[in-house]
Amino acid sequence: SKILVLPGDGIGPEIVAEAVKVLEAAQQKFGLEIELDQALVGGAAVDAENDPLPESTLTKARAADAILFGSIGGPKWDAIERDKRPERGLLRLRSALGLFANLRPAILFPQLADASSLKPEVVSGLDILIVRELTGGIYFGQPRGIKEENGERVGFNTYVYTESEMRRIARVAFELAMQRDKRVLSVDKANVLEVTELWKEVVTEEAKAYPEIELSHMYVDNAAMQLVRAPKQFDVIVTGNLFGDILSDEAAMLTGSIGMLPSASLDENRKGLYEPCHGSAPDIAGQGIANPLATIMSLAMLMRYSLQRGDVADAIEKAVEAVLDQGLRTADIYTEGTRKVGTEEMGSAVARALA
Amino acid sequence: SKILVLPGDGIGPEIVAEAVKVLEAAQQKFGLEIELDQALVGGAAVDAENDPLPESTLTKARAADAILFGSIGGPKWDAIERDKRPERGLLRLRSALGLFANLRPAILFPQLADASSLKPEVVSGLDILIVRELTGGIYFGQPRGIKEENGERVGFNTYVYTESEMRRIARVAFELAMQRDKRVLSVDKANVLEVTELWKEVVTEEAKAYPEIELSHMYVDNAAMQLVRAPKQFDVIVTGNLFGDILSDEAAMLTGSIGMLPSASLDENRKGLYEPCHGSAPDIAGQGIANPLATIMSLAMLMRYSLQRGDVADAIEKAVEAVLDQGLRTADIYTEGTRKVGTEEMGSAVARALA
Numbered sequence: 001s002k003i004l005v006l007p008g009d010g011i012g013p014e015i016v017a018e019a020v021k022v023l024e025a026a027q028q029k030f031g032l033e034i035e036l037d038q039a040l041v042g043g044a045a046v047d048a049e050n051d052p053l054p055e056s057t058l059t060k061a062r063a064a065d066a067i068l069f070g071s072i073g074g075p076k077w078d079a080i081e082r083d084k085r086p087e088r089g090l091l092r093l094r095s096a097l098g099l100f101a102n103l104r105p106a107i108l109f110p111q112l113a114d115a116s117s118l119k120p121e122v123v124s125g126l127d128i129l130i131v132r133e134l135t136g137g138i139y140f141g142q143p144r145g146i147k148e149e150n151g152e153r154v155g156f157n158t159y160v161y162t163e164s165e166m167r168r169i170a171r172v173a174f175e176l177a178m179q180r181d182k183r184v185l186s187v188d189k190a191n192v193l194e195v196t197e198l199w200k201e202v203v204t205e206e207a208k209a210y211p212e213i214e215l216s217h218m219y220v221d222n223a224a225m226q227l228v229r230a231p232k233q234f235d236v237i238v239t240g241n242l243f244g245d246i247l248s249d250e251a252a253m254l255t256g257s258i259g260m261l262p263s264a265s266l267d268e269n270r271k272g273l274y275e276p277c278h279g280s281a282p283d284i285a286g287q288g289i290a291n292p293l294a295t296i297m298s299l300a301m302l303m304r305y306s307l308q309r310g311d312v313a314d315a316i317e318k319a320v321e322a323v324l325d326q327g328l329r330t331a332d333i334y335t336e337g338t339r340k341v342g343t344e345e346m347g348s349a350v351a352r353a354l355a
Numbered sequence: 356s357k358i359l360v361l362p363g364d365g366i367g368p369e370i371v372a373e374a375v376k377v378l379e380a381a382q383q384k385f386g387l388e389i390e391l392d393q394a395l396v397g398g399a400a401v402d403a404e405n406d407p408l409p410e411s412t413l414t415k416a417r418a419a420d421a422i423l424f425g426s427i428g429g430p431k432w433d434a435i436e437r438d439k440r441p442e443r444g445l446l447r448l449r450s451a452l453g454l455f456a457n458l459r460p461a462i463l464f465p466q467l468a469d470a471s472s473l474k475p476e477v478v479s480g481l482d483i484l485i486v487r488e489l490t491g492g493i494y495f496g497q498p499r500g501i502k503e504e505n506g507e508r509v510g511f512n513t514y515v516y517t518e519s520e521m522r523r524i525a526r527v528a529f530e531l532a533m534q535r536d537k538r539v540l541s542v543d544k545a546n547v548l549e550v551t552e553l554w555k556e557v558v559t560e561e562a563k564a565y566p567e568i569e570l571s572h573m574y575v576d577n578a579a580m581q582l583v584r585a586p587k588q589f590d591v592i593v594t595g596n597l598f599g600d601i602l603s604d605e606a607a608m609l610t611g612s613i614g615m616l617p618s619a620s621l622d623e624n625r626k627g628l629y630e631p632c633h634g635s636a637p638d639i640a641g642q643g644i645a646n647p648l649a650t651i652m653s654l655a656m657l658m659r660y661s662l663q664r665g666d667v668a669d670a671i672e673k674a675v676e677a678v679l680d681q682g683l684r685t686a687d688i689y690t691e692g693t694r695k696v697g698t699e700e701m702g703s704a705v706a707r708a709l710a
């Protein structure tokens with residue numbers, strides 16, 4: 001299989017290097033035939049080629065079976081014109097590859113339970129999977145822009161979904177829930193927004209093909225509340241691009257260890273882009289202290305979904321758990337009584353535990 | 356002054372009755388000249404006049420100096436046509452009266468600290484004020500609807516703000532922050548949505564008139580995270596209608612006592628509508644167990660903002676604290692060692708403490 005590595009900006013290169021270390025260990029152990037390639041994306045690509053997603057990178061991305069992505073952005077590129085911003089590179093990549101299904105698990109690692117700002121009894125054992133639509137909705141809706149009207153500026157965006165876009169993301173959520181607790185919550189704001197009124201209707205129709213699934217609905221404001229109040233009530237949550245952005249970050253933070261959480265963005269054929277939930281953390285870039293575990297867990301998702309190697313995924317996840325059990329912690333998850341290590345040492349420890 | 360009471364649906368009538376009891380006690384004690392009127396809104400108005408905001412109600416609302424609102428909605432009206440739904444009555448009322456500034460405090464009552472799902476050290480002393488734009492944005496943007504295109508349904512809404520809409524809500528936030536800790540966070544998704552890119556720009560421009568204010572910016576996904584991680588970092592948060600809906604509910608739930616939190620929706624001249632943050636709770640309606648304190652606290656905000664009687668507001672808030680100190684609790688905030696009381700007993704206790 002072909003894997004394209006896109007390190008990106010900030011801590012991206014450092015954490016991706018550790019995930020590649022683990023990938024090489026997995027290759028050895030399981031005899032995987034993997035062809036690795038690498039390319040520029042985000043601010044690094046703007047600096048080199050004046051484009052956050054150069055044509056050469058997109059070509060390589062199209063040819064790959066899966067993409068391992070670091071992180072992008074930073075203050076250096078904040079002031080440049082809209083189309084050249086690092087984020088636009090990622091958005092264009094998601095769209096060009098049709099990566100419509102964004103899977104964001106929010107899992108509490110028992111070893112890190114203390115790191116949560118929530119009471120232990122509220123979050124212990126937390127295991128939510130957020131399924132976010134990633135190539136439609138208000139992120140990509142037209143018309144959009146800033147215009148002049150009646151002598152003043154007016155900003156506008158369009159929140160739009162077609163029925164088929166809604167159906168296919170609903171199906172992904174139902175399929176994934178069938179392998180879990182068979183409960184799906186669809187999040188909308190159907191009492192105000194017509195687009196989500198249709199969303200609710202279509203998801204309900206689509207659920208008929210999954211009689212074993214228990215489907216429920218919640219307004220987005222209530223979902224934001226319930227995630228704080230009693231997050232363990234949820235199994236799979238399916239929602240649109242913007243609500244998914246907000247709720248998945250909120251859910252990730254419930255675990256207290258955003259440095260641990262991976263994500264997968266899949267197309268119709270399970271080709272995917274895998275990236276940590278956290279950002280590029282420019283403030284600590286280059287210091288060798290970033291936590292590579294979210295990227296390593298993203299590699300596990302890559303094995304599971306795009307390479308169909310659940311066994312390798314399980315082994316990587318077990319290796320991460322083993323290293324946590326040994327007491328190794330990067331600075332972001334450090335607590336007294338554990339051993340603080342840097343990015344490289346953490347990556348090497350996981351690679352060793354895997355081998 | 357003229358106060359219009361709109362009890363609404365579900366627990367609305369019960370909790371509003373208790374706030375009126377407190378209002379009458381305040382009237383006596385402070386010699387206030389208040390003319391009280393009452394009207395139908397929401398489901399109750401649909402049942403009686405087939406319209407969630409009858410013309411007669413709107414006329415009375417226009418004539419009033421302030422409105423005390425209960426809550427609306429319930430399963431009974433879920434299936435009726437869009438324009439007749441209870442929520443539409445509230446949205447039309449906000450819009451018709453120009454109530455563009457929605458103030459939602461998220462305060463932790465020390466007496467109820469245990470009720471939060473967050474660790475005590477994370478939330479103790481929490482005091483955030485969310486300023487939400489309430490008559491614009493995607494809630495009211497045109498075009499909107501569900502259409503047929505290429506043989507399938509398409510849902511769409513428009514997220515739109517004019518510069519002047521942004522300026523006036525920013526000013527409200529800055530003015531309020533001047534009376535607090537002088538820190539304002541503006542929440543946007545400027546890396547993706549042009550409308551919020553303009554929002555960020557305009558808020559920044561408007562801040563120049565308030566040199567003492569410390570203005571910062573955050574993406575909405577990060578704000579949803581930071582509210583969970585370290586909510587005490589915030590003073591005033593200003594944002595648009597939809598983000599404000601989501602974040603204010605999330606923030607309210609951090610306190611663990613959503614049954615306690617009031618809100619104010621103000622026009623340019625400080626005429627306002629005051630309502631509890633919680634909903635109509637149809638499951639417990641008519642049982643006499645609902646918590647009237649959020650509505651009573653909303654009455655305090657009414658005194659402070661629309662009647663310019665900060666002294667009366669303070670007295671009402673002190674009366675609520677006194678009753679909590681006495682150990683009285685409705686079911687939703689009950690914990691062992693306190694005394695469980697019903698809606699009426701709670702309202703009477705506050706009225707007595709005030710007198």
Ligand SMILES: CC(C)[C@H](C(=O)O)[C@@H](O)C(=O)O
Pocket residue numbers: 087090091245546547576
């Ligand atoms: C960087 C940004 C465009 C992106 C998004 O909003 O989708 C990020 O927040 C994410 O969630 O992956």
Ligand SMILES: CC(C)[C@H](C(=O)O)[C@@H](O)C(=O)O
Pocket residue numbers: 191192221442445446600
């Ligand atoms: C009832 C609903 C329309 C309303 C809103 O979304 O504004 C409510 O959630 C609120 O926040 O006051």
